[in-house]
Amino acid sequence: MNTAIRRGLSATVVALAAYLSAAGAQAGTLTVYSGADEALVTELIPVFRAKHPDIDLQMIRDSGGAIVARLLAEKDSPRADAIFTLPANALVLLGQQGMLEPYRPADFDELKPGMRDEVNPVPTWVAQDAWTNAICFNTAEAGDLPPPQSWKDLADPKYRGKIVMPDPGSSGTALTMVANWLQVMGEEEGWKFMTALDQNVTQYVHSGSAPCRMAARGETLIGLSYPYPGVKEINQGAPLQVILPPEGNGAEVEGNAIVKGSKNVADAQKLIDFMMSEEAQQITAKYLPVVARKGVHADIPNYPAEEEARMRLIDYTWLADHKQALLDEWKNRFGSKSAPKN
Structure with a gap:
């Protein structure tokens, strides 16, 4: 066997050993x-x-x-x-x-x-x-404003500039909200409601839990999220109220x-x-x-305590089939208020 062939085989063996070692390390992780x-x-x-x-x-x-x-x-x-x-x-x-x-x-x-x-x-x-969607309301920042008792209350002009919501393009929490509103209210009324809600929203953030944390810090009066982050803030002393609207809580x-x-x-x-x-x-x-x-x-x-009883499970297959069209429509209508991504 000549020297060139031996060197070629040696290089091949070394390369193969390195490959197998890397594959083994990957498989062990x-x-x-x-x-x-x-x-x-x-x-x-x-x-x-x-x-x-x-x-x-x-x-x-x-x-x-x-x-x-x-x-x-x-x-x-x-x-x-x-x-x-x-x-x-x-x-x-x-x-x-x-x-x-x-x-x-x-x-x-x-x-x-x-x-x-x-x-x-x-x-x-x-x-x-x-989990189900919820409204976090800062009672200390409310002044004379009453807490919203339903989803449709959020469209009232008295809450203009006082609501933060997640962006459904990056948050499953918000995607659940949007799908729930469309399924509960019907497509025409659902988009009509979201158009009115958008007038009151200051920004759409890229975290499902962030709106409740922002409400707890007084950065917004109302945060749309799910119960746990709001409850966590309450148990740490924040002046929050967690509200489960009665007309249908997307779960x-x-x-x-x-x-x-x-x-x-x-x-x-x-x-x-x-x-x-x-x-x-x-x-x-x-x-x-x-x-x-x-x-x-x-x-x-x-x-x-009533969360599980009030849950309205989303139709997973419907949402999977319609997700991209829904997100495209939402972005076209409301995406200008999405917060910059970090």
């Missing part, structure tokens, strides 16, 4: 994309790591809209192994794109109706929790899934099994009392 609240992640993930010290879990957390955009951009070469708490409509959309790996977790039969993929023979996603189910093409399916399955466990569900209920597993609940001070 569980990459999770999540839209979950930071406080929940901070408490829940260390429990999983303690139970599975051999799994190198790396989490990338962002808003739901940003996570979905990232997953779609990586469709042909997925980098995530699993998804933790994305809105069910987003999971349905990803499933329609063939991007989710079917898996039936160990405690699947312990999940409540509506808290799991009930379309496919083997589910492509399972729920973690659910979003957040779920978990395994990404098709994952190089670490076995560990991703362990993560999904853990999230469905009673222990993980009890931890989740400390932040979002309505969880997927039957019989699990937590009493959080000042949390609206």
Whole structure:
């Protein structure tokens, strides 16, 4: 064998060894994309790591809209192994794109109706929790203004310049609101209501929880969000009132899934099994009392006791099918008030 051939083979072996080493390192890492609240992640993930010290879990957390955009951009070469708490409509959309790996977790039969993929023979996603939209109202900044008691009250000119709402293009919370208004009020009345509401909105921000935090700090009188961030601020002393309008509270189910093409399916399955466990569900209920597993609940001070009873689950498939058209229409009408993205 001549020297050139030996050198060529040696280089090939070295390159192959480096490739296999990199592939092995990638396979040993569980990459999770999540839209979950930071406080929940901070408490829940260390429990999983303690139970599975051999799994190198790396989490990338962002808003739901940003996570979905990232997953779609990586469709042909997925980098995530699993998804933790994305809105069910987003999971349905990803499933329609063939991007989710079917898996039936160990405690699947312990999940409540509506808290799991009930379309496919083997589910492509399972729920973690659910929440409903809410209004956060700063009682200290109100002066003589009464709190709104319904969604339609928000269109009253007396609230002009006093409302902050999330942008549905980047926030699953806001997307749920918009879909709920269109489904409850009808398409014509729903857009008419949002046009009047827009006159009172100062800006559309890129976080579902931010409007309640802004209301708590007195940066706005009214923040449209969901109960937990408002309740958290109340329990820290903020002068807030959390209101669940009676005419229909859009509820979003957040779920978990395994990404098709994952190089670490076995560990991703362990993560999904853990999230469905009673222990993980009890931890989740400390932040979002309505969880997927039957019989699990937590009493959080000042949390609206009627939330689960008032929930109106969004039609996930309808929203997945109409999401892009809905967002395009919303952006065309109201996008000029969207806050700059950081």
